[in-house]
Amino acid sequence: MASLITHPIVPFSLGVALGRRNIPLRALFLGMMLSMLPDADVVAFRFGIPYDHMLGHRGFSHSLLFAGGIALLCAGLPLFRGMRFRLFLFFAFATASHGVLDAMTTGGKGVGFFIPFEPERYFLPLRPILVSPLSVKGFFNERGWAVFKSELLWVWLPCAVAALAIFIFRRREARA
Numbered sequence: 001m002a003s004l005i006t007h008p009i010v011p012f013s014l015g016v017a018l019g020r021r022n023i024p025l026r027a028l029f030l031g032m033m034l035s036m037l038p039d040a041d042v043v044a045f046r047f048g049i050p051y052d053h054m055l056g057h058r059g060f061s062h063s064l065l066f067a068g069g070i071a072l073l074c075a076g077l078p079l080f081r082g083m084r085f086r087l088f089l090f091f092a093f094a095t096a097s098h099g100v101l102d103a104m105t106t107g108g109k110g111v112g113f114f115i116p117f118e119p120e121r122y123f124l125p126l127r128p129i130l131v132s133p134l135s136v137k138g139f140f141n142e143r144g145w146a147v148f149k150s151e152l153l154w155v156w157l158p159c160a161v162a163a164l165a166i167f168i169f170r171r172r173e174a175r176a
C-alpha cells in the first residue's frame with residue numbers, strides 16, 4: 001500500500017476542488033474513509049488466506065467491481081438523496097484510487113483490478129511510490145520517512161496541482 005495518510009489525499013483534493021455544493025462535507029469524509037477501506041483486506045493474512053488469492057491482500061477489495069459496488073451502496077444512503085449519481089462517481093473514484101496508488105508502488109504483489117473476472121495482478125508502467133510498511137511502527141523510522149517523501153512528490157503534489165487546476169477552471173466557469 002501507499003501509506004494510510006496518503007490514500008485519503010486523493011478524494012480530499014478532488015472533493016475540496018469541486019466545492020461543498022457538489023461534494024458535501026459528509027460525502028467528502030466518507031470518500032476519504034473509502035479510499036482507505038481496501039486495506040482492511042490485510043485481515044486475510046490472519047485467516048491464512050494467501051496474498052495471491054482472489055480474497056488476499058490487494059485482491060477483491062482493490063478491484064474495480066468492489067469500488068463500484070461500495071460506491072453504489074454509499075450513494076444509495078438516504079442522506080444523499082438528490083445527488084446520488086454525482087456521489088456514486090465520487091465514491092467509486094475514491095475507492096478505486098486506492099488500487100491505482102498501490103499499483104504505482106515499488107513492492108508487494110500487483111493489484112487485482114479485474115477480480116473476480118480474472119485473477120491477474122497488475123502494476124502500472126510507472127511505479128515511483130516506495131511501498132509502505134504494513135505496520136504503523138514500521139512507518140516511524142528512516143524507511144517510513146523515505147516512503148512519505150516519495151508519496152509527497154508523487155501523490156500529494158500532483159493532487160494539489162490537479163485540485164488547483166479544477167478550482168481555477170470552476171471559478172472561470174462561474175464568472176463566464
Ligand SMILES: [Zn+2]
Nearest residue numbers: 001038039102
Ligand atoms: Zn492497498
